[in-house]
Amino acid sequence: MSTVSNEALVSLYRTMRLARAVDERLWILNRQGKLPFTVSCQGHEAIGAALAHVLRPGHDWVAPYYRDLALVLGLGASVEDVFLHALAKATDPVSGGRQMPAHWSFPTLRVLTTSSVTGTQTLHAVGAALVAKLKRSDEVAVTTLGEGATSEGEFHEACNFAAVRRLPVVFVVESNGWAISVPKREQLAVASVAVRAAAYGFPGEDCDGTDVAAAAASFGRAVERARAGEGPTLISAECTRLTAHTSDDQDTVYRPAEEVAEARKRDPITIARHALVARGAWDDAREEALAAELRAEVDAALGRAMAAPDPAPDTLARDVYAEGRYEGAGGVCRDTSASFVREAA
Amino acid sequence: MSTVSNEALVSLYRTMRLARAVDERLWILNRQGKLPFTVSCQGHEAIGAALAHVLRPGHDWVAPYYRDLALVLGLGASVEDVFLHALAKATDPVSGGRQMPAHWSFPTLRVLTTSSVTGTQTLHAVGAALVAKLKRSDEVAVTTLGEGATSEGEFHEACNFAAVRRLPVVFVVESNGWAISVPKREQLAVASVAVRAAAYGFPGEDCDGTDVAAAAASFGRAVERARAGEGPTLISAECTRLTAHTSDDQDTVYRPAEEVAEARKRDPITIARHALVARGAWDDAREEALAAELRAEVDAALGRAMAAPDPAPDTLARDVYAEGRYEGAGGVCRDTSASFVREAA
Amino acid sequence: MVVGARADVGPVVSSASSAGSGRPPAQESPTYLQAIRLALIEEMRRDERVIVFGEDVAGKKGGVFRATEGLAEMFGDERVFNSPLAEAGIVGVGIGAAMAGYRPVVEIQFADFIFPAMNQIANEAARIRYRSNGGYGCPMVIRVPYGGGIHGALYHSQSPETLFAHIPGLKVLVPGTPRDAKGLLKSAIRDDDPVLFFEHKKLYRSLREPLPGDDQLVPIGRARVAREGDRLTIVTYGYYVQIALQAAERVAAGSGRQVEVIDLRSLAPYDRELICESTRRTSRALVLYEPNISFGSGAEIAAHIGEECFAWLDAPVTRVASPDVPAIPFSAKLEEAYLVSVEGLVEKIEALLAY
Amino acid sequence: MVVGARADVGPVVSSASSAGSGRPPAQESPTYLQAIRLALIEEMRRDERVIVFGEDVAGKKGGVFRATEGLAEMFGDERVFNSPLAEAGIVGVGIGAAMAGYRPVVEIQFADFIFPAMNQIANEAARIRYRSNGGYGCPMVIRVPYGGGIHGALYHSQSPETLFAHIPGLKVLVPGTPRDAKGLLKSAIRDDDPVLFFEHKKLYRSLREPLPGDDQLVPIGRARVAREGDRLTIVTYGYYVQIALQAAERVAAGSGRQVEVIDLRSLAPYDRELICESTRRTSRALVLYEPNISFGSGAEIAAHIGEECFAWLDAPVTRVASPDVPAIPFSAKLEEAYLVSVEGLVEKIEALLAY
Ligand SMILES: Cc1ncc(C[n+]2csc(CCOP(=O)(O)OP(=O)(O)O)c2C)c(N)n1
Ligand SMILES: Cc1ncc(C[n+]2csc(CCOP(=O)(O)OP(=O)(O)O)c2C)c(N)n1
Ligand SMILES: [Mg+2]
């Protein structure tokens, strides 16, 4: 059951492969001691690529989380920007070197800035959807989160608010079965988060988040419902976490080897490639060409990013308020004159 | 469909009437300027009486909210204590004159202390249920809240926690259709909160919270499920709010006269009396006798409570910590020596 | 300006005179509460991105204190609406709306109920601009009725403003008069950053004063000299400005010594210059605040004065505030014992003058 | 005591030596992290009402920092279990369990994630005893890994302890050494009131010291003189005790002037007596703290010293703390610019000595 054309599937596959290539490179940087932290999207690429595919970049609003490298690349973020961000360079457009890697913000793509705090972003998507509706636009807001984050009260408040005001928002749960070391059965007592939609009065559905075409179909329906003014949808996209939680986690401690082996069988990239091959739209030559192309793209982008300067210490106190540090149009800002940073910087 | 005997129904009726009598007296005190605030249980009496009926007072844990006068009276709180509390007297056993009226705490009845903050108490009930289970006791925890309070994230967290650990807890939503001036349709987009149970993986049901026998049957089943180790239940008990939200609210501003008239038709006390009469278990003579008895009880209790002393100013800083104000067994307490109260007191 | 009259914890029907009209008759001196309502109306007229939501703010009620009375009728139930009973939701949705270009003014019904929204305020609103490298702003106002002395007991009396003043990225306003309430709320709505706007419940109906023309802003971050003096500086804000003024009058009446009273109006940022200028002139400072004394707002002010005015001080910087007990009890006797009284303050002033 | 080695933001596998055994070999000097684990084990053995839950604390992981490693195996998965990912839930369920007679020790994975639980902590835990007239207590410990300097960026570096120190009804502990971490955690678990136990992440693996026998308690509310001196008093806590000690050594090495360093250990209540005794002796005080400077923990300490030691002071009480920016950036350069360095502190000390 696929509504995705061959061309589209190739493009989705490319996005997934690109995300994987960047992600793997980040791990290498981490192991080399060049990057103190990385958090992976491996296993989640089909969800991100599919979601980007059904959205209008720069028109629809996206409140993502840290596993959404494929999503932001699919929306149009550049690989160089991703590296500038990860490496906390002065020219990091995401956060000016302030946030940990994968804490996205791309204003021109309408990707809202995200924190590490699980679940908070769902309310921001609802807020963006509220504005979309007040403006009588056909903008849609989409938010993603892990199945663990659905336990947070804010997720509940977001769903209920969206339901009562019938807002154009889609909640996508990237359900990889783990919240760091906590398995899904210790997180919730239902088989899928999708059943929660009924608690608020809007549709919920499950989709296979390792099958990019199936995911795109499911997300596409939900986005069109929202765009048509029919309100929110909750989708639980089942996927796997192919890596440790982050580079700070050693998951061999708590994760059975068989579970990891099972997860690997559900690698969304392998599944997509098999689908392409089955459609006769892919072969080894194209695979090799793609690999080479991606390697070159990643190498070049990383090279440029590594060469970029680190943030100057005096940027530390910028962007705390709109007016800057001391005085501004709207009044006087909190100053930091008594603080130590002046001397230290 | 009633499993409640005639004797039990008479007793339930008495509890409801007692609660009403006390509640009405509190409004009178408020109108007389003797009580700056009151919050009413009128319309909720059947729920409280029924719940008390199916619990083992002093054995089961109860985390109530401010509309539960009938519940605490049914569990065994004395009318005098209710007045001492409302009037903020020195001997108020609930809070020593510190909390607003109807902010219950009766340790010997295992009624947990409650705040004004909507929904918080649901988590405390889950905590008590956790201990009940760890102790391998057959204690059950029950918590009540308004339908408005179910919008709070903490309610979601409570339900999910209870579900995952399969705890002996019953959530009773006293659904009166209003959250101050906000009607239910602006609060949630489903017909009943009971459907939310499925989102967590335990049973939910609606009951008529104006029919004390029906409510007792519904609550009784849930409590027995919990006692038998079968986990949580969520019940939405539909009722009406027969008064303004509190004495600080003027509900004529926002509440249509017809709605109030409709609500009055669902007065749980009238409904219970009719049921008793229909069973042949009640007549005018008994009604009059009961009225006289309750009036005497309320008068006497109020008289004693009014005569009780106000709290001494130096009790202001008591009970902040276990050891008292300055020094104690466990260490040194935060002192208030630099504070103004010393001079003021 | 008239102080007095009653101020209740809860919703009391406002005098019908101004209902619905959007503006009290010109000859009237609006109350602090009416001034807030007027600011909202003016700013909603001026900028249609301004929206209002929160618990009970819409419909016929217009807020439990009636600050938003009639707004839903005036501006429609899309721009003014009731939210579900969920504070994290109110603030979080506000943040999203602000990032998407609107200017939400949300209401937390009582300051005591702001804590469920703490995560959205501290971790999200305050950091939106910083973490996005200035890519997003969060122009949102959170209106917060606060303060004691209105029989509100533990959960309708709190003064939690210190917690927010400590969080960089937020602005925290604490107007003490109708004029400042109006002018500062207008500034807050036009500000590009998140503002916590603390409205003292005891002032809502007890203070009135004539207001200047429609579009007067009060700048954020500037304190006000509420009374001039040369012997001692009291730094305070909110309802306690009134207590300070009364105490200063008594001291003057008794011994002729003049106490200067500074109304901070803005807690973050606060007006370091004016405080220091005054203290250096008077050589004595007393910081008066309603939060619990320890780690409370006045600790910062006192520490700052101690650091910056050391050489000018003739006596220790003294703090007068609420005791370290968990909020105000319901009992009138205990509430009285908790709060700072004019008499109590006069004693403190005399002691400091005699140091 | 050895300072140094690395301390990472995230979970790093602890050295296998102590895993599972419940106690490191006797000859070892346990780390700060191991000391915490030992305290938990001893108290769980001593009192079966002590239970442990939170995110990732059970199973094979035993906490992202491994502070509860092996506990589920030792004490069973009823007494030690993973909660859902919900901080209000963790604390709120803890409160209920405490009211029902147990002694929960819950973990908030990072201090930065404590805000969703703020309502349960501030409005509930802190007020249980007060509002129930002493009818209920809330004997619960909330363990909170906090602090910067570990590449944790905006959301894995925060020091929000001030907010809790301001709330009456709570106790707030901030141990700076393995010995104090162990002794204070044991006191906290035995305490009948809610305790926020802040564990500095940068100390977890960087500090070791031999511990006294099994059952040594450290009293809540008593500071410790970490270094004696007569020319200036530094009041600090947490990781900055180490910075203060190093700066003091440098000053001594340079000019022979001895700086006294007080490690508060307990922020609420804090040891007013020891601070004042020391400051009156040295006549100079510097308050060093990791939270943002304005309205931060040290504001209280500085204000208190200014008030109580006025006549003894030869120089203004000086605060050295973090700038008013929203937490520490990820960039190593910016993190360095944010934190107080030994060099920076030495300069401040010299300036104050020269005043
Ligand atoms: C409020 C909050 N609490 C705790 C954490 C620490 N934490 C980071 S990710 C995570 C697990 C998230 O699991 P899930 O939502 O399933 O997302 P996944 O990482 O599996 O994609 C936890 C507990 C956090 N970031 N925020
Ligand atoms: C966290 C919080 N927010 C707001 C309030 C103010 N408030 C008190 S009662 C109430 C409405 C509650 O409605 P519901 O839960 O339906 O209970 P009901 O009063 O109808 O029984 C509100 C908004 C509060 N007490 N706590
Ligand atoms: Mg997950």
Ligand SMILES: [Mg+2]
């Ligand atoms: Mg209701």
